[in-house]
Structure formats: structure tokens, C-alpha cells
Amino acid sequence: MLEIYSLSIDVADRRIVSTINASLAPGQSMAILGANGAGKSTLLSALSKERMPAKGSIVLKGKNIHGMPLRTLATSRAVMQQQQPLSFDFTVLEYLLLARACHNEPKQQSMLFLSQVVSELHLSDFLECQLSRLSGGERQRIEFAKVWLQVLDENDVNGKLLLLDEPTSALDIRQQRLFFKHLHRFCQRGGMVLTVLHDINQAAQHMDHLLLLLKGNQLACGPVAKVFTSSNIQRCFNVDGQVTWLSGHRFPQFFTHAINQEIA
Numbered sequence: 001m002l003e004i005y006s007l008s009i010d011v012a013d014r015r016i017v018s019t020i021n022a023s024l025a026p027g028q029s030m031a032i033l034g035a036n037g038a039g040k041s042t043l044l045s046a047l048s049k050e051r052m053p054a055k056g057s058i059v060l061k062g063k064n065i066h067g068m069p070l071r072t073l074a075t076s077r078a079v080m081q082q083q084q085p086l087s088f089d090f091t092v093l094e095y096l097l098l099a100r101a102c103h104n105e106p107k108q109q110s111m112l113f114l115s116q117v118v119s120e121l122h123l124s125d126f127l128e129c130q131l132s133r134l135s136g137g138e139r140q141r142i143e144f145a146k147v148w149l150q151v152l153d154e155n156d157v158n159g160k161l162l163l164l165d166e167p168t169s170a171l172d173i174r175q176q177r178l179f180f181k182h183l184h185r186f187c188q189r190g191g192m193v194l195t196v197l198h199d200i201n202q203a204a205q206h207m208d209h210l211l212l213l214l215k216g217n218q219l220a221c222g223p224v225a226k227v228f229t230s231s232n233i234q235r236c237f238n239v240d241g242q243v244t245w246l247s248g249h250r251f252p253q254f255f256t257h258a259i260n261q262e263i264a
């Protein structure tokens, strides 16, 4: 379980995120939505312990993450940033193996877990490739495999947390669908996913819960059906439009009004 209590975050002496309260149970997924500059990445950086909050607490499996030994934290949650800098030109295999550094295990064991993830995410063909020669979308698929591999253990991914910052930004439409299929499987096995997404309709289709941020404040948080409303989305993004439940679909979608209608 992930619990966030009254979390506020300052950056350069300015309050960027205020009083966030949310929770995520094993098996659940949540998207953080909001306009550019709303504070989504800042919130994610505090949840990953990269940034110290000004107020509030973040509790993972009943323990405050700020009192947790680093190895426990590293094996309990993994973070996929928007862009990972390349320090060395690893092969994909070498790069993925870095994810196991926090597990005190023989290399043979690391290789077994790696094979499991690589086969599940259909990445076998990339293993011998140099990371620097991959396309943006291919690289993003490898980064996703890396976070999955980091938290995997004998109990699979039960109770483990993935924190993802725009994980589909470079993926084509087929790869996006596959990505959400994998994410769904991760949650079915008791994993938790908290992700920043820019595509609000993708979030409404694939996530269980949404956290809407408006200028660093929590505008709404809860199940998609409750939170993904025309008024919330209009307010959150300052755009005219309407939420519609299309027949034959079990999720809502937001359609903006024609641009000339908005201007008029």
C-alpha cells in the first residue's frame, strides 16, 4: 500500500505542490494529470525520495520512505524518469543487469529474472544492441523493462511500486497498447503503478484512479468514473470540451470543442 499524507513540496523556496492526500492499494494504478507546470514531475520526484518534502509523509507498506534503508526502498519501488542520461555505452543486456545491483544475489539469479522480464516484454532481439543505437521508443521500452526488473523477486511483483514519468511519450500506437497491457498484468499480480500521463484519454481508458493537479493543488482524486468529469477536466486544463461515454466502451473520453467554436 502507498499512502500520501498532506504532502507539500517546495522548490527554490517556492511552494510547488500543496497538501496532496492519496493512497494506492496493491493491484491499483493511478495517473497524475495536470497542465504543464502543474507540479506532476515535482510530486513524482518527492514520491521517489529524490526530493525532500516540505511537509507531510509518504508511507510505503506501512513504513515512512524517509526512514527506510536504501536497499529496501530500491527493491520496493522503481522510478522511470522522462529522460535517462547515458553515462556509458552499454549493451541492453548490461544496462538491464544494473537494475539487479540492489539485490544481493548471484549473477545467475539476476540472469534468470532478466530472462523472465525480457521474454514477457518481447525484448529478446534487443539484448546485444548498443543502447546508444536505439530509437527513442525502443529506449523507452528498455527503461520500462529496467524498472520492472528492479522490483521483481521470488514473490513476483506483489506490493511493488512503479513510479513512471510520461512512459508512453515516445511509443507508437501499437506499442502504447502493449505497454498498457503489460501495466495491467503488473497490477494483476499485486503491483502498484503511479504514472504521469499527458494523454488524458489514455489515462481514462487504462488507469483505475486519477489524481488531478491544478497549479500544485489537488483538484480531485479518485476512481476514473468519479473524477473524469467535464467540469474537472475543463478546470484542470482550462479547455472547453465534454466528457462522453461512447456506447460499447467501458471508459469515458474527453472531446474538445472545435477551435473556432472556442474562439467565438
Ligand SMILES: Nc1ncnc2c1ncn2[C@@H]1O[C@H](COP(=O)(O)OP(=O)(O)OP(=O)(O)O)[C@@H](O)[C@H]1O
Pocket: 011, 012, 016, 034, 035, 036, 037, 038, 039, 040, 041, 042, 043
Ligand atoms: N529546479 C527548479 N527550480 C525552480 N523551479 C522549478 C524547478 N523545477 C521545477 N520548477 C517549477 O515547478 C513547477 C512545476 O514543475 P513540474 O516539472 O513539476 O511540472 P509538470 O506538471 O511536470 O510540467 P510538464 O507537464 O510541463 O512536464 C514549474 O513552474 C517549474 O517551473
